[in-house]
Amino acid sequence: MLDLKRIRFETDAVKQELAKRGDPDVAGQIDQVIALDAERRAVIQDVEGLKARRNQTSKEIADRKKAGEDAGELIAAMKEVSDRIGEFDRQLTAAEAQIEELLLLIPNTPLPEVPAGDESANESIRSWGEPLSAAPWRKPHWELGVELSVLDLERGARLSGSGFPVYTGLGARLQRALVNLMVDTHVREHGYREVTPPYLVRGQAMRGTGQLPKLADDAYQVAGDDDLWLIPTAEVPLTNLHGGEVLGPDDLPRRFVGYTPCFRREAGAAGRDTRGIIRVHQFDKVEMVRLERPEDSGAALDELTGHAERILQTLGLAYRVMLLAAGDMAGSSAMTYDLEVWSPGVERWLEVSSCSNCTDYQARRADIRFRREAGGKPEYVHTLNGSGLALPRTVIAVLENYQREDGSVELPEALHPYMGCSRIEP
RNA sequence: GGAGAGGUGGCCGAGUGGCUUAAGGCGGCACCCUGCUAAGGUGUUGGGGGCGUUUGCCCCUCGUGGGUUCGAAUCCCACCCUCUCCGCCA
Numbered sequence: 078m079l080d081l082k083r084i085r086f087e088t089d090a091v092k093q094e095l096a097k098r099g100d101p102d103v104a105g106q107i108d109q110v111i112a113l114d115a116e117r118r119a120v121i122q123d124v125e126g127l128k129a130r131r132n133q134t135s136k137e138i139a140d141r142k143k144a145g146e147d148a149g150e151l152i153a154a155m156k157e158v159s160d161r162i163g164e165f166d167r168q169l170t171a172a173e174a175q176i177e178e179l180l181l182l183i184p185n186t187p188l189p190e191v192p193a194g195d196e197s198a199n200e201s202i203r204s205w206g207e208p209l210s211a212a213p214w215r216k217p218h219w220e221l222g223v224e225l226s227v228l229d230l231e232r233g234a235r236l237s238g239s240g241f242p243v244y245t246g247l248g249a250r251l252q253r254a255l256v257n258l259m260v261d262t263h264v265r266e267h268g269y270r271e272v273t274p275p276y277l278v279r280g281q282a283m284r285g286t287g288q289l290p291k292l293a294d295d296a297y298q299v300a301g302d303d304d305l306w307l308i309p310t311a312e313v314p315l316t317n318l319h320g321g322e323v324l325g326p327d328d329l330p331r332r333f334v335g336y337t338p339c340f341r342r343e344a345g346a347a348g349r350d351t352r353g354i355i356r357v358h359q360f361d362k363v364e365m366v367r368l369e370r371p372e373d374s375g376a377a378l379d380e381l382t383g384h385a386e387r388i389l390q391t392l393g394l395a396y397r398v399m400l401l402a403a404g405d406m407a408g409s410s411a412m413t414y415d416l417e418v419w420s421p422g423v424e425r426w427l428e429v430s431s432c433s434n435c436t437d438y439q440a441r442r443a444d445i446r447f448r449r450e451a452g453g454k455p456e457y458v459h460t461l462n463g464s465g466l467a468l469p470r471t472v473i474a475v476l477e478n479y480q481r482e483d484g485s486v487e488l489p490e491a492l493h494p495y496m497g498c499s500r501i502e503p
Numbered sequence: 504g505g506a507g508a509g510g511u512g513g514c515c516g517a518g519u520g521g522c523u524u525a526a527g528g529c530g531g532c533a534c535c536c537u538g539c540u541a542a543g544g545u546g547u548u549g550g551g552g553g554c555g556u557u558u559g560c561c562c563c564u565c566g567u568g569g570g571u572u573c574g575a576a577u578c579c580c581a582c583c584c585u586c587u588c589c590g591c592c593a
Contacts, residue, residue: 121553125562132524132562135574139521148573155573323550452532455550 078180078441084110094186097193097403103183110179117172124165131158181290184408185438188375191403191412198402199415205386206395208419214482217422218473219353221480222248225501228354239351240343240358242469247501251475252361252468254495256336259363259388259465267384269334269365274314276337277305282317285443287409287435294344307340311364312462316435317443319368323455324447330377331368334465336361354469355427361468367461368445371437374459378434382414385430385465391491394474395419397426411436414463418470422477427470432463476501 084091084107095103134155141148192198209215222228227248233241244252263269277299283289283306288296297307308314315333324331339362350356365384369377382398389396401413410433417426437457440446446455479486486501493499 118553121562125553128562129560131574135521136524138573142521152573157573159573452548 078438079183079186080437080441081110081114081176081180085114091186095184097187097191098184098406099193099195099404100184106179106183110176110183113172113176113179117169117176120165120169120172124162124169127158127162127165131155131162134158181284181442185411185435187403187406188412188434188436190400191406192400193404194402195404196402199405200400200402202398202400202414204395204397205390206393206419208395209421209478211421211424212482215421215477215480217353218420218476221422221476221484221486222353224484224503225476225486226503227251227476227501230353238358240356242354242357244472247496247498248472250496251472251492251501254492255468255471255475256361256363257495258391258491260334260336262388262391263334263363263365263384263465267332267334267365267387269332272315272318272333272335274308274311274318274335274337276308276314276340278308278313278317280304280306282306282313282320282443285317285320286313286439287407287442288313291408295342297340297342308337309341310339310362310462310464311335311337312366315364315366316439316445316460316462318366319445320443322445324368324445324458326448326450326453329368329370329447329458330373333366334363335366336363338362339467353423354473355423357469363465363468365463365465368440368447368458369461370447370449371456371459374434374436374461377459377461378412378414378432381461381463382416382430382432385416385432385463388466388471389416389418389429391489392471392475393489393491394471394478396429407431407433409433409435409438411438416466418474420470420473420477422480423473427473429466429470429474430464433461435460435462 079091088107088111092104092107095107134151138148138151138155141151187193192200216224218228219230223230225248226246227244229243229245230239233243236243260271264271280289283296288306288309296309299305299307314337315335318333319331338359340359343356343358346356354360365381367377367381386396386398396416396418399415399417401410401415406413413431413433415428416430416432418429420427436459439460440457443460445458445460447458448455475489475492476486479488481487484503488496488499488501490499
């Protein structure tokens with residue numbers, strides 16, 4: 078969430094920055110926060126005056142009782158004061174709850190270099206490799222995958238519904254190979270610490286990274302009284318790993334890489350990308366998360382994006398880097414680069430990675446702070462996350478880009494040691 | 504799942520309703536003393552918030568949230584977490 082004090086003191090700047098997202102409600106929400114904050118502070122002044130009086134008088138009551146004197150009058154007076162305090166406290170709690178509710182809905186302020194507008198204002202920053210041109214013999218992965226016996230969509234649907242693919246044989250091994258290649262690269266070459274987190278988290282963690290309350294419909298919640306949610310991305314457990322902590326001067330930066338399954342209802346995307354495995358309810362992903370000093374987060378985003386790109390380069394897959402416009406970014410993000418890989422079978426650019434600098438937005442929700450120096454005041458860290466990479470679309474790109482006219486797939490060299498073979502044949 | 508014990512400041516640890524504005528110790532920091540070292544002395548030492556912003560004043564915070572009371576670390580309720588034993592189990 079945003080800093081309440083910044084909203085109070087730099088109201089217009091905050092509104093202007095948020096306006097780049099194009100959400101018509103947000104200026105009104107800011108005004109509501111301002112009004113509630115004024116009310117809150119007024120009540121605080123009233124109630125704290127009374128509390129100071131109560132504290133003082135309580136001592137006097139104690140003194141009188143010790144001296145064996147009568148304190149009935151004071152006690153009676155204080156009973157009245159306490160009632161008023163209770164009333165003010167209820168007002169205060171209500172105002173604070175309303176402010177909290179609004180702050181949890183207001184998205185992060187985009188950084189200056191982020192273009193205003195919706196998806197159509199996304200900017201292509203750079204590209205790598207040559208997108209393969211169309212050829213009549215090229216097949217989309219849903220045909221190729223079935224012919225190669227690596228993908229079984231029908232049986233997956235029978236088990237769990239559409240959007241739950243089954244990978245078989247070399248398809249299953251390809252998943253494992255890609256995960257290992259990615260995790261190894263980020264650990265050995267990019268300096269990330271490998272983490273295996275829980276796949277179920279509390280609502281608090283989902284709130285920390287911004288999935289709740291807004292995107293509740295998009296997540297799977299476990300039945301029962303557990304308040305447990307299936308993670309839609311490893312960003313949730315990895316970012317919240319140090320939630321509620323104050324890190325020391327030497328603890329930053331922290332760089333985590335984790336491989337996890339991800340679960341998404343895709344509630345808002347019904348009917349889109351229904352063929353193949355472009356959009357599914359369960360998929361695997363290798364995710365990088367970084368906790369950085371505020372002054373380092375800008376450079377860290379570039380570096381993180383480069384780390385994700387490195388995987389595509391290693392696999393020899395053509396891609397482009399998109400700077401997302403404010404309106405296309407997730408609410409938690411202040412700046413996002415998407416990596417889009419070319420799919421010659423589907424003949425589309427497919428998003429395989431989203432790398433975001435969430436500045437202090439998630440840190441404030443999840444309460445992740447650090448001290449610059451021993452004894453210094455705690456400050457919020459900056460959090461970043463980026464896929465490195467999402468598996469299904471990487472699998473699509475590998476299969477479709479490396480397919481041969483004879484129907485086989487000649488695997489990229491980097492995968493040979495992980496696959497134990499160099500081709501997938503029908 | 505059953506039974507029990509417990510969560511106090513950076514750490515250890517005292518504290519069954521007002522003498523705690525959380526004792527004492529350790530650690531950290533500052534200063535003093537000692538011609539080195541060791542030891543000693545004095546003070547200080549969490550987080551959040553409000554008002555004023557120059558020194559400051561005040562409120563909240565003893566796992567979390569409620570409740571009882573003039574007053575709660577202390578009593579009551581719910582939840583979270585840790586530990587021990589039993590059962591079950593990959």
